[in-house]
Amino acid sequence: MSGGCAWWQRMGTVAALLLAQGALAQESVPLPDFVLERLEVNPGPGPLATGGGTLLRDGELRVTLLGHYQHEPLTINDGGETIPLLRSRSTGVLAVGLGLSSRLQLDVRVPVMTQREGESLDAQGLSAPTRTGLGSPRVGARVAILRTEGDDSVDLAAEVGVGLPFGTDGALARSSDTSILARVMVGGSLGSILAPSFEIGTLLRSTATITAENLEAREIGSELRLGAGLMTTEGPLRGEVSLNAGLSFKQAQGAVELLGGARYTPREGVELFALGGLGLGSEPGIPLFRLVAGVSFSYLLGEDTRPDSDSSIVHESVPLPLPGSGRRPGEARGSQASLIPGPGETSPIANVARDRFVLEGKVYFRTASAELPAELADLDRAVEMMLTNPSVALMTVDGHTDDSRAETLNPRLGRDRAEAVWRYLVEHGVPPNKLRLRSFGPQHPAQTNSTPEGRERNRRVELLLMLPTTQEPTP
Template identity: 35%
Template sequence: MRLPSSAISAAMAATLLACAAASAQSTEQLPGFDLERLETNVGRGTLLVGNGELMAPGGLSVTLLGHYQRMPLVLSDGERDLRVVQDRATALLAASYGVLPWLELSAQVPFVLWQQGDDPGEAGLAQLAAQGLGTPVLQARLGLLSRRYRQPVDLSADLGVGLPVGTGTALAGDAGPRFHARLVVGTTLGWLQPSLEAGVLFRPSILLDTAEAAAKPGASSEVRLGAALATTGQGLRGELGLRATLAPQVSMELLGGVRFPLLVGLDAFVLGGPGVGGAPGTPRFRVLAGVAFRSEPPPKLSFIDQNADHELQLSLATPKPPPEDNRIRPVGTWELNSLTRDDTSGASGESGAPQEAPRPYQPGPQERLVLRGEIHFAQGSSELPGVVPLLDQAVLRLSEQTRGGTIIVEGHADSEGTDSSNMIMSLRRAQAVRRYLIDQGVPATRVRIRGFGSNWPVSARPATEQERQLNRRAEVLVLTEVPAPTTPAAPTTTQVPAP
């Protein structure tokens, strides 16, 4: 960033005036203010802009990233440039936690690791500190709309405060607290996730002495806009973000890059791009790299029958241990999960014989299998990716059936856990698929789920991770009724009398 003026000292004062710097000081020392203009997103969404979606209650997201900036602060008197900050490396530690379905809390702590530039003594300024603590930010994200509840978009409001504890001599902290408020909206369009952001940043109003006059009030607010576009999926994903600041001086940064998985719940990302504009803290280009960890609990099981749902939740919360001398399954899986109460095939007879273990569903003679497929999950997870082509195809096939149809979802787990934990995980995987189908417009009464735990593996003795992943699956069946055959009319016979 380059700032022209009649003299370097006057340029410095104009610079700080434009960016709402902290309290005025003499030209013997750099007035302390926070030079950093880029605020990263914590939680769901891209690195630059959120998508309006909140973390699930109990979910945790932790991000550790590093910045490299080139030429974020350059002064010019028309003849020569003074690179006050030529190279700057910073780090950011951020975390976000889902408290309630409509509330998410987050915190960010930045650090200046290293920076260098020209000797500011030529302009009568003190030497810049090479390291320091940045401005910590505390934020609350409030959910206003959510596609989880069949609303058209995800919409959230962010309210945050920046604490005045940063190192001013390193250009990393303001003299007073700052506040920001913004709205973020996002949705999913096929395999793309667009999002928009608009907000305002309030900084304390200041008084600065310039070469032309005594005290002049500094700017106290900035309008900040953002837009992002990201791809969905479980592998390599792309991100493109734009951040713009509208103040007495306008600046923009365009960053693009990729995000890819390392382990379950752990992603790495690399982004970079140019910056344009005259606002202090806008580098000629910036590079970001880091890792992000996210862990969220699976969605709560939900059924149409509220009484059955309540009984199931109580049984899962307080399971009864079976007798040591006769370990049998206490409840049949189909009876546990069925969305209707007319299925009594799993009930034991009057003789008190043990129930037969449930088997995967097989279409009857009056049913026709329209579509069948599998969805695989990560270990210990029931989370679906943003878009599942198999389920979208199932929705399309179901809508084409004139005689109506039913979707049966059967969840499975590997043999890594206990019988009870595997059963719960298989139920959660089936329930996650059911919620996806309902969100796509499938009536809830036409989706039936079952859970089998680890009783029906694809690979009975898995030796590799690929074979174990085949067992962590949900099978989807789309069924429709077979039209009854048309009975032809019986031919009319005429009896001829014997001669």
């Protein structure tokens, strides 16, 4: 009998312990809803981690896919000891930007994350964060305020981003209500190589507080945001460094994150990037270190009248033909003679080799623009020449840019200009199989880039005629 009583006493003790543990579990306080992430991915041109003041072109769609890893992005203080509440976080971001005009850009960003909790806080009655979840979507609009041209150009823009109160509870990735980030961004150029950028803004959001027994309370609320960046603009491989800081209005504490890396353009419309850096400060969202990598795709929307990929159009980048001492225009024979004017007439073409002639007349463009000018007499003359001279075997359409930051920031610009002229020629009856498209960028200036007049002459498209010849073509 006594043995049976002892058994029941032991069972009662176990049950009491289980109930006590259940009560403790029920008393655990869930983490408040707030957005821990501080990295603001730029969906437009310019630096990845700062705005830069530049906008997407009218009709340009840019899609960015990136992933980034953060180590210990959230810590709390326990009697002088720093405890990581989050050991690590990996986040994937889809960012889409669209240029509605040359002065208005819209964008949306959607994050998805997975994370690993740090030290157990069950003893303090604090629940662990959710391991995976969907972050708060963010929509924004950027407006260009000032745009200048030249080597010392300045771009000024304002942006408002709205964080929507959607996402996974307990993942530290959503707000309890709508948040607003308003920023003013300025970008410039130092010659034709470097492009600095600066921004200042305010993040407005409701206050969230992390409280638990024996732990220092952490308030997360509105902040002052500052950023500065520097990137190179020449060549397919470019460097970038950025410094972002935040100052909490609630606790008067600051935090800084430094990122640096490279961006590579393997082909027009595609960009790869990788960055890494360190965080300084204990504010929520500042990791010990961060690694970022991703890819972006750019496409110009609108009526698709660009040349397709068939054999009638060839995209290449080769040296321009050099002037030669071949046959003079007056020596042309047969059907070529219709291209060559008689005595006293003004020649619309100039001989640069035995079988190559360049039209005397070019199409010039505004800075960073591929829009055809209103006056197109040279193109009309080229159309007439191609339609009335079937002996012309081929015409190449060569797109060029100057070397200013506004031009080199868009690696597609030379091609876009050549395509604009290509469309005009085809729409006016020139057979596509007699046209060849080439894009050079700033590599072959017609004049010096050290003066505004020279840069204006370098923003051009040149037309080169290829004529049949019985002689061997010049190399």
